Amino acid sequence: MCALPMIEPTKLRDALAAMPVMAILRGLTRETAGEVGCGLYSAGVRFMEVPLNGDGALSALKELCACVPDDVLVGAGTVLDEGQIDQVAQAGEQVIVSPHFAPNLVARTKALGLISVPGVFTPSEAFAALKAGADGLKLFPADGLSPVVLKAWRSVMSLEDVLILPTGGVSSQNAAAWWAAGASGFGVGSGVFQPDLRGEDIEAHAGRFTRAVGGLTR
Template sequence: MDKVQILETLREIGLVPVLRAESHSKALALATAIAAGGVTVLEITMTIPGAMHVMRRLAEERPDILIGAGTVLDPETARMCILEGAKFIVSPALNVKTIEMCQRYSIAVLPGALTPTEIVTAWEAGADVIKVFPANAMGGAKYLKSIKAPLPQVELIPTGGVTLDTATEFLAAGSFALGVGADLVDAKAMADGKPELITETARKYLAIVKAFRESQKA
């Protein structure tokens, strides 16, 4: 897929699970449980031990999953992730050099930003979508709606505070997609030997996205 197709897939699925785990084996197990629920987009964070190995394994064994790299803080790491199969790059903060590296490789880039100035700076630098993080620290969906009012052309993915209870509110505020953390990527459920709970939560998130979009067509 080219970058346009990658971004369209992100929008279509409407969810970007932020995968964090204590080991690469646990990360792979979480990825399998999430994908079983129909969510075939994953952000593999660089905080996972052996994160590059996880991306390589998933890229080779699960071509049905759109793999992105998360917590990418610099252009050098972005390049390594791209070479390991990452199809999009996500960061919790804004680094213009990282955006430039992704543009060089025609890879979708989703830098983190919070204030209006940071968001506009990232957009002008060539970001494809802005990760608003931590969204809950600024008031959640209400903050996102306030940002979209003067900047309707800027695509935003809120991360931080997205749950099954708040997902619809974030979508109504104008989210491009939702960055979902521990509410979906439930390490405790996996530790308890209950991956089916994660799979069911994934299905619930997809149902919320589908229901919201259908309501907009009415």
């Protein structure tokens, strides 16, 4: 395998600082990737993730990466094995997001110079993921927990600077509570992206969520 360029982990922090949203583009196709990327960008999104468990996901991911501006962080989600990480790296993507924590996946991601965001559900998993080299944590499934849990994590663990993204069940109605508890951003699917939308409707739909969270401050 040829040497691949290192992606600075600070790009993740920068993308979330611009807009605290990881847009999960389940159902994205190669044909719609450019239009969707532009629409989400116009709505303020700077971190986009395409789950690999959909038909044609890798080709859609490649097209998305080619179409969006350089300040957009593009990654693959639902990554389950090292072979997928290799494919994503060769395609020129930047982030590996998984629904779970596996030490070998974090190690392979970092060895290839990519940003690692594994899924965690317990403090033990969170500590183990960070020790393995994770750059951020996907709190998943967030709808199985609550903002109270995240607040407790922040209060008893040395995680002040760790990027934590509740994912699953986050909406414009509960995002503020997650934010107040210490969320760094939100993994959001249908709340920002629906594969049947076209044209201006893409930006309009995503904009309803980004307007709700874009002004959150601590």
